[in-house]
Amino acid sequence: MEKNEKMKKEEDVKDEGKKLTIEDIPGVGEATAEKLRENGLDDIMAIATASPKDVSELTGIGEGSVAKIISAARKIADIGNFETGEEIFQKRKDVLRLTTGSNNLDSLLGGGLETQSITEFFGEFGSGKTQIMHQLAVNCTMPEEKGGFNSDVLIIDTENTFRPERIIQMSKYRELDSDEVLRRIHVARAYNSHHQILLGEKASEMAKEYNAKLLIVDSLTSHFRSEYMGRGSLSERQQLLNRHMHDLLRFGTLQNAVIAVTNQVAARPDVFFGDPTAPIGGNIVGHTATFRIYLRKGKAGKRIARLIDSPYLPEGEAVIQVSEDGIIDGT
Known part of the structure; x- marks a missing residue:
């Protein structure tokens, strides 16, 4: 049940037209979001491209938890995957x-x-x-x-x-x-x-x-x-x-x-x-x-x-x- 809810949340945050915030990242609650924002990590892309070790040192959140948050952020931001040359050319x-x-x-x-x-x-x-x-x-x-x-x-x-x-x-x-x-x-x-x-x-x-x-x-x-x-x-x-x-x-x-x-x-x-x-x-x-x-x-x-x-x-x-x-x- 918990796994299905997590998958549903990941699908929901990808809906077009929705303004995404870091609270939309699975595993990020109000307290965690506040710690991230206090250290300049206030959008999904910034978290997706960050180092788990650096984020952990900045926020005091455990490195294992941070790694999961970053992984989820990368899925939402759709980075870290292989792209075709045509896709890169468009970017x-x-x-x-x-x-x-x-x-x-x-x-x-x-x-x-x-x-x-x-x-x-x-x-x-x-x-x-x-x-x-x-x-x-x-x-x-x-x-x-x-x-x-x-x-x-x-x-x-x-x-x-x-x-x-x-x-x-x-x-x-x-x-x-x-x-x-x-x-x-x-x-x-x-x-x-x-x-x-x-x-x-x-x-x-x-x-x-x-x-x-x-x-x-x-x-x-x-x-x-x-x-x-x-x-x-x-x-x-x-x-x-x-x-x-x-x-x-x-x-x-x-x-x-x-x-x-x-x-x-x-x-x-x-x-x-x-x-x-x-x-x-x-x-x-x-x-x-x-x-x-x-x-x-x-x-x-x-x-x-x-x-x-x-x-x-x-x-x-x-x-x-x-x-x-x-x-x-x-x-």
Whole structure:
């Protein structure tokens, strides 16, 4: 009898047109729902894509019970199953693209930065990483017909590099109301790696409140690099960085948002030919980032942006200009 009631409940919550809540998940009562909501797990998809261990640690609910709740949520959300290529292609039609401000760079990226993906910009100091982040923040507030999302922006600032004065300059060039643009950009300063991870976890709540379609982390690895030094702490650093990046990717998927991160580089003493620099974070960052852009300085304010990794786009380069007006095409 109990099994039949459970199956009936699972069928009922799948009815079209019904607004589903986490109470519709089998095994979730009022008390459990309250614990989940208190920790930011306030919709079925968020629970379906969560880790049982993480949810258990956050809520204090036993890991076995959490595993059953997540399993039920996945059935309702219809995730975790095999899909045909045609079905995935149809879902890809929901992907949006955000302009960078440069036609050259947009073309290199197949039309701009994709939602549901992490785009990493890495390079040496002064290569233009933070300038591009400021430009993306401005562009996100623009109307859709101009390549924007007409939405708010979330920025996790780890190095105190956000400058509202730069936003004002870029907004005026794009003929935008700079005061309105600044009101739509929400910045949180991350003081250490654990604070940075917490801000990444809380981003979903902020996105719902402000309808944010862009999450920027500038920079991704600086705290991890300074706090976990030496080979003895490498494993712990990579585990935390892996968790953080998957939180960011999950945010992008759930919110259909762009994730843009900057990364630092380090010299490789074993390289004698070619470029001796490599992005921080190793395989963890390399495998999780969907698109990787290497920035290097050119002459007269120009920057060379090289696409070195993408699931489907070929490697290539674009010339951009970092000017007082923002990011524009290089000539």
